[in-house]
Amino acid sequence: MAGRGEETRQQILGAAIAEFSQHGIAGARVDRIAKTAGANISSLFRYFGNKSLLFDAAFDALAVRSIDVVPFDALLLPEYAGKLMDHYQANADLVRLSAWYQLERPSEGVPDPVVASEGNKLEAIRQAQAAGAVSTQFAPHELLSMILHLSLIATGATPIISATATDFDAARRSVVEAVRALTRVEC
Amino acid sequence: MAGRGEETRQQILGAAIAEFSQHGIAGARVDRIAKTAGANISSLFRYFGNKSLLFDAAFDALAVRSIDVVPFDALLLPEYAGKLMDHYQANADLVRLSAWYQLERPSEGVPDPVVASEGNKLEAIRQAQAAGAVSTQFAPHELLSMILHLSLIATGATPIISATATDFDAARRSVVEAVRALTRVEC
Numbered sequence: 480m481a482g483r484g485e486e487t488r489q490q491i492l493g494a495a496i497a498e499f500s501q502h503g504i505a506g507a508r509v510d511r512i513a514k515t516a517g518a519n520i521s522s523l524f525r526y527f528g529n530k531s532l533l534f535d536a537a538f539d540a541l542a543v544r545s546i547d548v549v550p551f552d553a554l555l556l557p558e559y560a561g562k563l564m565d566h567y568q569a570n571a572d573l574v575r576l577s578a579w580y581q582l583e584r585p586s587e588g589v590p591d592p593v594v595a596s597e598g599n600k601l602e603a604i605r606q607a608q609a610a611g612a613v614s615t616q617f618a619p620h621e622l623l624s625m626i627l628h629l630s631l632i633a634t635g636a637t638p639i640i641s642a643t644a645t646d647f648d649a650a651r652r653s654v655v656e657a658v659r660a661l662t663r664v665e666c
Numbered sequence: 667m668a669g670r671g672e673e674t675r676q677q678i679l680g681a682a683i684a685e686f687s688q689h690g691i692a693g694a695r696v697d698r699i700a701k702t703a704g705a706n707i708s709s710l711f712r713y714f715g716n717k718s719l720l721f722d723a724a725f726d727a728l729a730v731r732s733i734d735v736v737p738f739d740a741l742l743l744p745e746y747a748g749k750l751m752d753h754y755q756a757n758a759d760l761v762r763l764s765a766w767y768q769l770e771r772p773s774e775g776v777p778d779p780v781v782a783s784e785g786n787k788l789e790a791i792r793q794a795q796a797a798g799a800v801s802t803q804f805a806p807h808e809l810l811s812m813i814l815h816l817s818l819i820a821t822g823a824t825p826i827i828s829a830t831a832t833d834f835d836a837a838r839r840s841v842v843e844a845v846r847a848l849t850r851v852e853c
Contacts, residue, residue, distance in 0.1 A: 502692065503690060503692060503693075503769060503770070504693075505689065505690060505692035505693030506690075506691075506692030506693075506770070542827070574825050575769065575825070577825035577826070577827055578765065578768075578769055578824070578825040579769065580825075580827065581765075581822060581823060581824065581825060581826075581827065582690060582762065582765055582766065582769070582823065583690070583693070585822070589827055589828070589829040593827055593829065594829040597828060597829055597830065598829075601830075616843065616847075617840050617843070617844070618836065618840070620830050621819075621836060621837055621840035622840075624819045624826070624828065624832075624837070625816055625819060625840060625841070625844055627826045628815045628816055628818055628819050628824060628826060629812055629815055629816065631815055631824060631825065631826070632808075632811045632812060632815050634825070635768060635772070636768060636769065636825050637765070637768065637815060637818060637824050637825070638761050638762070638764035638765040638767075638768060638818060638821070638823050638824070639764070639811065639814045639815060639818070640729070640764055640767065640768065640776055640780055641776070641784060641811065642776040642780065642781040642784055642785075643784065643788075643807050645811075649805065649808060650808055650811070653804050653805070653808035653809075653812065654812070656803065656804070657804070657812055657848055660803075660847050660848055661844055661847055661848075
């Protein structure tokens with residue numbers, strides 16, 4: 480019985496991720512989520528409380544699940560950027576859900592695992608800079624932020640509106656080369 | 667009478683920009699827009715049809731109004747990036763409205779003036795590269811896209827979730843230097 484309840488919970492969560500990723504919090508419909516999950520709406524409310532709390536659960540599940548799926552290596556930052564782009568390309572849901580989160584949950588705290596992962600990345604960059612492997616031209620936080628933002632260029636989930644079709648491979652090559660230029664020690 | 671109608675129309679448009687920027691299309695409430703504009707809801711519908719069309723009008727007005735407010739200069743790309751960041755900092759409405767547009771209007775065409783402006787920028791970069799003033803390491807479209815995405819790092823309106831508070835001045839200095847590194851001819 481407990482196993483069956485957990486299964487239903489996971490099905491609702493999966494359907495919620497898809498629905499929120501597509502429509503955001505305000506645009507999402509819990510009846511559609513319940514229907515997609517093959518659950519009834521009363522169990523949805525029993526498990527998750529309300530639409531807003533269901534979004535939080537969906538975001539936490541997805542954010543936590545995707546942390547460090549792309550292993551971070553401060554010594555291979557250009558390659559990291561490329562792999563991040565592949566990851567975003569394969570997981571448009573994750574990118575869109577994060578975009579909605581930023582717009583619709585502006586004052587929300589950042590989930591603990593995300594905070595911890597960011598701290599680890601910054602410390603790794605600091606060490607790579609101290610070891611002379613990465614240029615010290617940029618402070619760790621600014622460098623990481625620039626790398627992450629460059630990695631978004633092919634997602635279509637940023638405020639940049641362009642009429643030019645994105646060539647993913649060309650964008651990926653450019654970002655990898657750009658990060659190389661921003662991190663190399665000798666120039 | 668025509669003047670008064672146009673005034674009402676502009677007031678509704680201004681209130682719509684603020685409301686949509688805050689809440690997006692699904693989350694916006696037309697009764698709140700009418701109230702803010704000091705108009706009644708029937709004139710809102712008479713002027714703009716429905717919520718979705720009102721969003722389009724608000725977006726077009728804002729997008730067209732902000733085109734080339736920051737003059738583009740292919741010979742001063744680092745400075746352009748810095749000024750764009752200032753512009754985004756001073757006009758959070760514009761950035762958020764564009765973010766909602768990307769999420770809630772994914773299949774919408776890009777407004778003509780935006781297309782034309784982008785074409786001009788790409789041509790200017792092409793000429794600057796041909797003249798040897800800008801590195802040819804990146805194709806014009808990829809270079810422009812990277813510059814625009816770097817310029818977003820302090821907006822909080824991208825899918826990048828960070829626990830670190832943004833120091834705008836530090837971010838601006840980094841982006842200007844980064845664009846310099848990506849565009850300089852000798853390295």
